[in-house]
Amino acid sequence: MSIHSLLQKFMNRRAEEPSLSIVMLTEGIYLSKVNPNSGLESVSFYELTDNNWDFILSSALKENQCQNLNATVTLGSHLYQSFQLEKPTVPKDEWPVALPFLLKDLITERVTDIVADGVELGDSNKIQAYVVVKRFVEQLKQVLDHRNVKLLKISPEDEVWAHARQDVPAYMLLHRSQKSDFKIGAFVNQGSIFQRTIRGVESPITGEYANSLQIDALALELQRSMDYLSSQLKQVQINKLFLCCDDENNEELREALQERLNVMVEPLLLVDTQHQSGEVLVNETYQLGLKGANLYPPHLQPKKEMFNLDVVAASWLVLFLIMMAIYSVYIPVIIEDA
Missing domain, CATH: 3.30.420.40 (ATPase, nucleotide binding domain)
Structure with missing residues (x-):
């Protein structure tokens, strides 16, 4: 294996892929783990009786042995607001920061208390913006962190239905x-x-x-x-x-x-079997992956460490291989001269 290919292997990070799909609707929580060989497993449903979604979600994760997974979460429309706005003049990757200020006259919450993202509407000069309360996002992340589940994305259900x-x-x-x-x-x-x-x-x-x-x-x-x-x-x-x-x-x-x-x-479905809306959304969320609006924007995500153990170990390995390559070239020459 060449040094170039080794460098590519260690320096290029593999894109994170969802391994758990969660949908939170009025009636309850639907979730399914991803089997690397066969895709989504059967969908589990957990009914909500009171406003105790955090306890129900934690129990569902424990029951399904959900640990060390990457999760995407889809929210029912009762958990977010949506608005159509003129397309911002700022770059798209800055929308999550800019949109709360553009929405301040349309919402009752403070700008600092919301999370927002949006998608362009075809060829028009408008976007569809989605808003969720920041405290809810933080609470959701806390529940997932407790089970060592990494949150990758939060999607509004309208965004998922659009790709059905x-x-x-x-x-x-x-x-x-x-x-x-x-x-x-x-x-x-x-x-x-x-x-x-x-x-x-x-x-x-x-x-x-x-x-x-x-x-x-x-x-x-x-x-x-x-x-x-x-x-x-x-x-x-x-x-x-x-x-x-x-x-x-x-x-x-x-x-x-x-x-x-x-x-x-x-x-909606091309199959004869009738599925619950939550089951359909679980599957469509998995198919959608990390595309589209994300109500868990980068500025809320933990900062990635530039020098963690894996990077340091890879750096030492590459340095060792370079030294061995130099050694294999120059040592025979030195021996012949001697």
Whole structure:
């Protein structure tokens, strides 16, 4: 092996990869470890009864023997705020520092008490900004640190849903997790451009609880959202609506909405098996990796030590190999001269 290749091996750091996917929704916490050979393992669910997410998460990590892993966390929309802003003039890698100041007139928290990041919205001059309370991020990191789990990224669920169907450039999504309201999202080129929560429609509205009036109300709100988007998006046409609704018969809901709307209505997943929203998000978060908005920005992450034990050991090894190479070249010459 050449010295150059040894230098490359020791000096180039391997990119960190997620080995644990966690999703925090209204009803509870979903998590799954990554098997190096087969990908994500089966998803475990832990119900939240009170505002005790930190205790539940700690218990879940312990039960699943989650130690010395790298985690990505996805937050339900009840844990963050989102805003559309004009694209900042500062470089993108400085957005996490600049955005809190640009958002100060839109939020009630102090600038120093929030964490923010954003993503560009296609070819427009706007960005989608996400905001979370800094104290929550610090508490989450503390729980993970206690189990030697390294936090790599915090994603808002809207950012994850935007990548759920990368085969479709523009679509709407009607989704609902347990114990939450129906939500409408619109996504263009893997970017979230519209989010809305529907009030007054109580789930379930299919199966034995089928209620045509409730479905009519839901279809009306969907049509209003479509009309609004049509007026705002001049160069993009959204003609697909996907469904991912917990506690509902998605096929029955699909047929009912197809009768009432003039767009194609399809299930979000391409498989026949119906999964909970949290399970879908766990998998999509894993697939997304470290791309997109991150509500755990670099300035909150621990500073990397430039000279740790591994670097020092590698430096000594490289120096030793260089000395041996010099020795192997010059010693025979010295012996011949003698």
